[in-house]
Amino acid sequence: MHGKVVLVTGGARRIGAAICRRLHAAGANIVLHYRASAVQAERLAGELNAVRGASVALAPADLLDPSALPALVDAATRAFGRLDGLVNNASSFYATPLGAITPKHWDDLVGTNVRAPLFLAQAAAPALRATHGAIVNIADIHAERPLKDYVVYSIAKAAVVGLTRSLARELAPDVRVNAVAPGPVLWPEDGSFDAPMRAAIVAQTPLARVGAPEDIAGAVAFLLTDAPYVTGVTLAVDGGRNVVL
Numbered sequence: 001m002h003g004k005v006v007l008v009t010g011g012a013r014r015i016g017a018a019i020c021r022r023l024h025a026a027g028a029n030i031v032l033h034y035r036a037s038a039v040q041a042e043r044l045a046g047e048l049n050a051v052r053g054a055s056v057a058l059a060p061a062d063l064l065d066p067s068a069l070p071a072l073v074d075a076a077t078r079a080f081g082r083l084d085g086l087v088n089n090a091s092s093f094y095a096t097p098l099g100a101i102t103p104k105h106w107d108d109l110v111g112t113n114v115r116a117p118l119f120l121a122q123a124a125a126p127a128l129r130a131t132h133g134a135i136v137n138i139a140d141i142h143a144e145r146p147l148k149d150y151v152v153y154s155i156a157k158a159a160v161v162g163l164t165r166s167l168a169r170e171l172a173p174d175v176r177v178n179a180v181a182p183g184p185v186l187w188p189e190d191g192s193f194d195a196p197m198r199a200a201i202v203a204q205t206p207l208a209r210v211g212a213p214e215d216i217a218g219a220v221a222f223l224l225t226d227a228p229y230v231t232g233v234t235l236a237v238d239g240g241r242n243v244v245l
């Protein structure tokens with residue numbers, strides 16, 4: 001990926017940070033988007049820029065602000081003069097049981113998980129066409145099999161799979177568009193998955209462990225760089241969990 005430039009949304013922490021590290025190690029320059037995690041974003045950029053000078057640029061934005069989306073792509077393209085990849089990783093995730101769903105939940109969960117990836121892809125399409133680049137969306141195995149009580153999140157991730165297929169068609173043959181559907185990797189930080197729930201999830205996973213962020217990052221790198229005849233697919237990276245769910 002030497003000389004290539006990838007915009008990673010939500011790149012400061014957790015899975016997004018692993019994706020940035022993996023693509024950077026493969027030689028890419030990274031435009032690291034973040035919203036609230038400025039400290040972590042600056043720390044990660046500092047770490048990677050120490051490995052290779054001026055190889056990471058920071059790009060803060062609230063993805064719920066529609067005007068921020070083309071501006072983010074502009075900033076990313078200007079940072080290194082080109083754009084080869086877009087990884088739509090940023091997401092919000094929380095339960096919305098039927099009976100308690102509000103329009104605000106919808107706007108937030110659909111806004112971060114679906115609307116932002118669509119409008120970022122639309123804004124990035126000319127630059128990606130110019131470089132024959134690729135998009136990777138981060139979906140979820142619960143796009144296929146909804147997570148109980150996470151109604152709006154499950155709908156949003158199902159739409160990410162649809163978005164991936166639609167964009168694959170619209171942007172072909174110049175730009176490939178694929179998705180990675182993680183199984184359990186990092187537990188939510190709000191404590192919403194308690195110990196028995198975590199144990200039950202691992203017990204239902206054929207490979208008998210949760211994934212590492214690097215497992216997701218490796219799949220993203222594969223789809224971006226090493227899959228020239230693959231477009232429109234959603235690759236489950238879930239230890240086999242979707243086979244038994």
Ligand SMILES: NC(=O)c1ccc[n+]([C@@H]2O[C@H](COP(=O)([O-])OP(=O)(O)OC[C@H]3O[C@@H](n4cnc5c(N)ncnc54)[C@H](OP(=O)(O)O)[C@@H]3O)[C@@H](O)[C@H]2O)c1
Nearest residue numbers: 010014015034035036037062063090091138182184185186
């Ligand atoms: N964790 C898992 O086990 C798992 C399982 C299945 C699927 N996934 C998917 O994998 C991806 C990464 O998962 P994760 O757990 O690492 O994600 P996460 O920590 O829940 O969120 C990633 C980042 O999204 C950003 N974000 C949220 N709302 C935003 C907004 N309105 N504007 C801009 N940025 C916003 C946040 O950036 P700031 O911190 O900078 O605000 C956050 O750090 C997500 O798409 C998730 O749905 C994860």
